[in-house]
Amino acid sequence: MLKHLKTLPGHQNPVYALANSDDEGIFYSAGNDKGVVEWSLNDMAFVKIKTPVQSSVYALLNYNNQLFIGERSGAFSVFDFAEQKVITRINAHTKPIFNIQVVKGKNELLTTGEDGSVAVWSLKDFTEIYRFQVAYDTVRAIAISPDETEVVFGCKDHLIKIYNLADYSLKQTLESHSLPVTSLAYHPSGKYLLSGSRDAQLNIWDLPNYAVRETIAAHMFTIYDIAFHPTLPYFATCSQDKSIKLWDAENFKLYKILSIEKGGIGHSHSINKILWSNDGKYLISTGDDRQVMVWEMED
Template identity: 70%
Template sequence: MLKYLHTFSGHQNPVYALINSDKEGSFFTGGNDKGVVEWSLEKMVFLMVKMPVQSSVYALHNYNHRLFVGERSGAFSVYDFITQKISARINAHPKPIFSIKSIRYKNELLTSGEDGTVGIWSLIDFKELYRLQISYETVRCIAISPDEKEIAFGCKDNAIYIYNSIDYSLKQVLKDHTLPITSLAYHPSGQYLISGSRDAQLKIWTLPHYELSRNIPAHLFAIYDIAFHPQLPYFATGSQDKSIKLWDANNFKLYKILSLEKTGIGHSHSINKVIWSQDGTKLLSTGDDKKIMVWEMED
């Protein structure tokens, strides 16, 4: 299903953020280093430090020819791919930003922070439109449903808050996890939401009523990311237990475990982020060991 292909090295500190570029075949990383780095998947080489940053990068988001960079300082920067310059820097939160997402139909940007709030910003002029007090603890992750009608916020208080995107009203609170929520992802079909937590459990919530339909003891420690394949019925999870797992997106069967322990190749520390390449042929992973590892899909 997945086999090891390549390791990128060069970061001097843990890496927390990973995202595909506008250009097919390249991607960006950010972490405790003082810059956002661009890498080539085609040539398997370092390309450049795309932009400097003033503090650690915890979130990257690519939308409409712009790269949004969320920092530990609570600010986010906007890098314009067309002008190749930083076009804005906004002091959005008093504490670190952990997630950034966009809502296309509203032309709005969402940022979530350690202060328990979510800022909603205009993608035209980056002015703040609303401020939601989701929790009184960290809002760690954001997931937006495929139809963009609902938004899920995962929080340090162990709860998932479901909001309506039209008016940002609270729809539901899901409280079945026993430890902080660390990852969220909607199935591309919109049939369910998957949540991961420091309790090492994956929970499957069936829409539209978010009924808990499945609980999977998926990892040994916190599940830091969930990534659905862009075309095929698979999703990958990355964990603090240093392993990546590949799952069937329909019946939740475990297909593959990628780890030093299982295969002799893998990350030596916590895995913080996993993404699929734009064409779906590769899975990328990164974490506290400062490496970016590339795994290739096998026929």
Template identity: 60%
Template sequence: MLKHLRSLSGHQNPVYALANAAKAGFFFTGGNDKGVVEWSLEKMSFSKVLMPVKTSVYSLHQYENLLFVGQRSGELSIYDLSKQEVTANFQAHEKPVFDIVTIPAKQEFLTASEDGTVGVWSLTDLSLLYRIRVSADTVRAIAVSPDGLNTAFGCKDGAIRIYDLTDYSLLHILKQHTLPVTSVQYAPDGKYLISGGRDAQLNFWSLPDYQLQHTIPAHLFSIYGIAFHPSLPYFATISQDKSIKLWGSDDLKLYKILSIEKNTHGHTHSINKVIWSEDGKYLLTTGDDKLVIVWEWDL
């Protein structure tokens, strides 16, 4: 189902951020070596350094011709991919920016930070519209429901907080994880929300009522990413335990484990980010071993 295709080297330090590019066949990475890098899937190689940054890159998000770059310093940079230049750089938070999502229907974007707040910003003029005090500590991950009505925030205190995207009112506080929540994703079909945490558990919450339906002890250590295949009924999870796991999104069955400890190719250190290529042909993973590994979907 998934097989190792190529391990790409080039970063000198751990890699924390990964995002697809607007143009097919390219993607971006950022990490602890103070630069945002563009890669080519066609050539399976480094393409170019897009921009230097002052501190580590913790989050990347691409929307249309813009690449949002969240840094450890709390700064947010916006790189215009058509102009090939940084068009904005500002202090979005007092502490690191861990996640960024856009809400095109509202012409807004959200930033989550270690300072416990979420910034709601205008996509039109980049002005701050609201700053929501979500938690007393880090807000690590953001997910937006497929219908665009709700947003989920994964927090260091072990809670998932669900907000109404119409007026940003708090709807639910979900408490099941015993340690910080490190990843959240809505199923594309809108049937459930998945959360993963430092407790190595995957929790499945039904929609629209957000009732706990299933708990799976999915990994040995923190679950740092959950990514649904763009067209097939599968999702991948990654972990500090250096493994990648492929699950059925309908039956929640474990179909594949990719790990050097299972005698396959794999990462030698914590895996920090995972995405699928837009066409679903490749799974991309990256982490503390400084590598980007490209896995090919093999039916």
């Protein structure tokens, strides 16, 4: 299913964010190093420091030939690939930004983080359109439904808040996790939502009614990320317990565990982020051990 292909060293501090490029075979990583790093999957090697940043990076998002960089300072920068430079840096929040997402149909950018607010920005000129308070503490995760009718937020107070994307009105509050919600992902077809938490549980919420179909004791510690394969019926989860797990997206069968304990190769500390390459050939992982690991999908 998945086998270790390459470990890419170079980061000097923990890494929190990954993003693909529009260019096939290129991806980016960032964390406490105060720089966004460009890597080549074709050469399995470091390419260059793409751009320096002023504080630690907790979120990266590539969209429409631009890379959005969310910082610990509460600011976000926009690196334009056509101009090959940062075209704007906005002091968006008073506390760290943990997540950035795009509402494609509305041409809007969402930022959120430790201050519990969500800011909505125009992708045309990066002016602030709207701001609303989702929680009184950290909002770590955002997921947008595939049909772009709803957006869900994972909160430190263990709640999941669902908002209508048309007007950002609160639609529903979900409560089943016992600790902060740290990861969210919609199935690509929109038939269910996955939520991961510091309670190490993975919840499957049926749609459209958001009823809990199943709760899986997926990891030993916090589930930091959930990533669906771009074309195949699989999803991966990663955790503070230093493992990556590959699951069947139809019946939730566990296919593979990638960890030092299981295979002798893996991360030695918390895994903070995972990312499928655009073509689905590779899974990229990174975390507190400062390593970027590339795993290859086997036939």
